[in-house]
Amino acid sequence: MMRTHTCGELRAEDIGKTVSLTGWVNTRREHSQHLAFVDLRDHTGLVQCVVDNDVDVRSEYVLRITGTVEARFEGSENADLATGAIEVRECTVEVLNSATPPPFPMDERADDVDELIRLKHRYIDLRRHRMQKNLRIRSTVNTAIRNAMVAQDFVEVETPMLMPSTPEGAREFLVPSRQRPGSFYALPQSPQLYKQLLMVGGLDRYYQIARCLRDEDLRADRQYEFMQLDMEMSFVEVDDVLTAVERGVLDAAEAVTGERPPTIPRITWHYAMNTYGSDKPDLRFGVELKELTPIFAETEFKAFGTAESIKGINYPGGAAQFGRNKLDALTDFAKSNGAKGMVWLKVTDDGTLESPVAKFLSDAEKSALAAALEASPGDLLLIIADDWTTTCEVLGELRNRVARPPVSQGPYRYVWVVDFPLFVGIDRATGKPKPGHHPFCHPVPEDIPKMETDPMSVRAWAYDLVLNGWELGSGSIRIHDPALQSKVFELLGITTEEADKRFGFFLKPFAYGAPPHGGFAYGIDRLAAILAGEENIREVIAFPKPQSGLDPLTGAPTEVGSAHLEELGLRVLPPTE
């Protein structure tokens, strides 16, 4: 090694040692012809080196410094630096490489720099403490998860990146075949199909930190490529899967923060919707949805009189921060989310309710309403009256809008949402129900008799893991019984021929003895981002892409030559108007 120590590790105990350090010039403070201070930086931190100023040493020069560790002069210690008690003196400086000045500051001021500039120069941005910390947190998360899976007898198996195109779900990236021009592989949206085949193959417990690719529009929590902890288990029930996943995510949180979150609570999908208005509820704050429908059973207020479901939330102390403009904006927000309208009430200092609709409500209704929402002076009450789904969903959006802290702000509140509905909504084209999770998801057995009579009420053995209001992942127990699978296909309006065509390579193996099995997959980028205190997964990805999907560093995607295209049997169409 060119160094004897790293920059950030030197302490008072090292005084007297002759050391060689390597790193980048973080800052240089020059005092005269023969005195300058160089803060040398590597991945472990900074250390101050006292150097002779006749060496030309500038920002981001790559140096090897050999010198002696000495205590700093009394009064000149730096408590902000881990190495602040010491400095390296009598330095011999070797310039290993010079550097042009970086395009942005290397300290936290660069957090405000246009992200595109950071991405164009990502190799410099990565030197910064924030990125070093984030990528190491991510590595810690990966390691903790791997260890947890291995400790539970999971076998790591890699699955193909080149697979057949399947029309379901997210838009795929396609890879043209050279040997079969006109035919294409698809890059995996997830290893879903393969992992179930591994169960048929008797692997018993499979896991993989898998790269998944989806050609959908990018967001703060979405990239074209992302990593999932993907797992599948045989001969299990829901509880077994949740327990196995839980160990990994709790280990990861503990490894990063030093604190183990409590056992993850489990709530049903219906409870989540009814209480938080979301299937990915953020449990870090209250502001729960309260049932108000019975209070207005006899009301003369028309907007409430005809509604199937009336619910409200109380944002404590919110009256003062919501003036008329903000309340109008909230109302518009509620409408844009599908509500017919929104009723707001402010609790005044004497406990009366101030609202444009107050005059339509009886005293009894008002006091029952205040009691149900536990209203105190200064509170802001928001009420939605609509069908149950709309009421819950809109109030859930309002709850997040007014009261939700940033996702990265602790504490970490994991929650399992279980018993998702088997079907969600009706496909307009076919008139048939749409699968809530995917078409191989096992119904809750006691609900199977209702599949024909009341399909929308059938629950599934499907579950999501949520952290601070972000969906980390989802999974289910799969159907292993061909008869039950046929029945589900039938309800979905998928004929036997269609099923064979679309899922044949996947379904046929199930005839050869498929074990009951189930699994889960969760996003490592999202988990790492939250544990790193970031609100954007790009901050925990070494080389992410911006919203356009164009890589500002490499220029990808690029055009390719006609010979290359011809070999693949491809011709590019002129741009459409």
Place this chain on the structure above:
RNA sequence: GGUCCCGUGGUGCAGCCUGGAGUGCACGCCGCCCUGUCAAGGCGGAGGUCGCGAGUUCAAAUCUCGUCGGGACCGCCA
């Protein structure tokens, strides 16, 4: 496909509403000075297609339209 916000020396901002010479601030950069600094300090200097293109105007960083780029969100992500 849609809504909203942003684009001014290398970086971050102000200027724009109410048009009048590329005006200002901080950091960085270059040079000089300085023997104990901590994002050192002092003095001096360089550095600009105000994203791009039209339009209005005697005159556009500023007003209008378009376009490109970035961000947040909706659609989309079984």
